[in-house]
Amino acid sequence: MKIQLLAIVFVMFSLSATFGQTVEVIKYPQLKEMMDTDKSSDIVIYNFWATWCAPCIKEMPYFEKMNSHDNVKVKFISFDDSGKLNERVIPFIKKKDIQSEVYLLDETDFNKIIDQIDPRWSGAIPATIIMNHKTNEKLFFEQEFREGELEKVVLNQI
């Protein structure tokens, strides 16, 4: 009886842990569909990053802050190796307490994908796409944002 109770507590505990932040592994067609169809916020920001990319990690808090604006949603798309999902990406997201949605793009042949994501992109990360669904504008940045810079761009779009 006692063991059963313990087991239930344990299951519930582990469930609540997984209900925290998760990382969904996706392929390019899923990313494309998401970028084409997710208009749940006027402004949807896609930030391309990886746990080993220092400038990416530096700018992450500025992106997280954008979620506090009405009608702005941030999604982090990781380029980490999918084999490192449990070892690196999920622990990182938990440690940093990332609130935005996080995806891992599990692809290797990027020459076929980069131009489709945005022809202005050379492939370097960090890179950011800001979709404005009110004006149908798609802004592209292949750079690291410094404090305040991203907010300026986003406020201009709202």
Place this chain on the structure above:
Amino acid sequence: MKLKFILLAACCFGLFLNSKLNTAGLNVGDKASDFSLKNVDGNMVSLSDYDDAKGYIVIFTCNTCPYAIAYEDRIIELHEKYASQGYPVIAINPNDSNAKPDDSFESMKERAKDKDFPFPYVMDESQEVAKTYGASRTPHVYLLDKSLTVKYIGAIDNNYKDASSADEKYVEEAIAALENGEKIETDFTKAVGCTIKWKEI
């Protein structure tokens, strides 16, 4: 009259802006410039040092980027396969070592020694070469012919994770076409890489 002048001035300015944009880096078909950069052995290296070269595999790379590291062995293989055929590898580290201490000249020396690099590994201290070439990430390959005309820009192959799964070996295919006097089918590719760490201005 005045209006015409303003229009003309605006046009000129527009052209100026345009030409500015076009000069941001090399495109396939452009002529690359030679350089003189310090190798990990202390000697200066220029493309003109290679008397017998039929071309050059210039690769912007570094110690720290996981993609650069993933391609290290393949860069060594490229040199081992093609240097004797007249296409040596010249590896250039363009990263600002203030931003990335592990990309310092000392760390480059260590890396070259540990991996026993058979090619020069030079530092682009001023970052001028990376800027003139228009490199944006590591690794980033520029294949030049003997006259320094750019023949291919991009990735080494189409699978950074696993060399044996790569079924498009861009650099090798470009050299083969060049050798056979054929048109290079894929002369430009994009790949994910680490942004070059530019100096803070």
